[in-house]
Amino acid sequence: MGKAVALSNEDLAEIGRMLADAGDDDLFPALRQRFPKLFFTRCDASDVGETPFISSAQFDVHLIDSADHCVQITADPVRATGIVLARRSVTS
Numbered sequence: 063m064g065k066a067v068a069l070s071n072e073d074l075a076e077i078g079r080m081l082a083d084a085g086d087d088d089l090f091p092a093l094r095q096r097f098p099k100l101f102f103t104r105c106d107a108s109d110v111g112e113t114p115f116i117s118s119a120q121f122d123v124h125l126i127d128s129a130d131h132c133v134q135i136t137a138d139p140v141r142a143t144g145i146v147l148a149r150r151s152v153t154s
Contacts, residue, residue, distance in 0.1 A: 069139035081118035101144030122148040
């Protein structure tokens with residue numbers, strides 16, 4: 063399983079800025095380049111029942127902990143091995 067990356071408050075703030083600034087096509091390559099030790103995946107927000115760690119205009123951000131036997135959502139940035147970006151429907 064993955065090794066925890068220990069996301070800092072600065073890392074989380076940068077991820078939030080990147081979510082606000084990047085378009086969908088540019089977002090994942092930019093995140094993977096900036097944070098190469100993290101696993102990133104995306105899904106629809108309706109697929110995740112847990113409370114997001116942070117949210118942006120388009121995405122709910124959930125931290126993944128896969129350091130132990132089972133992969134799970136965590137609220138602890140120190141245990142994070144990856145991030146789920148759950149895309150929310152944008153209504154006009």
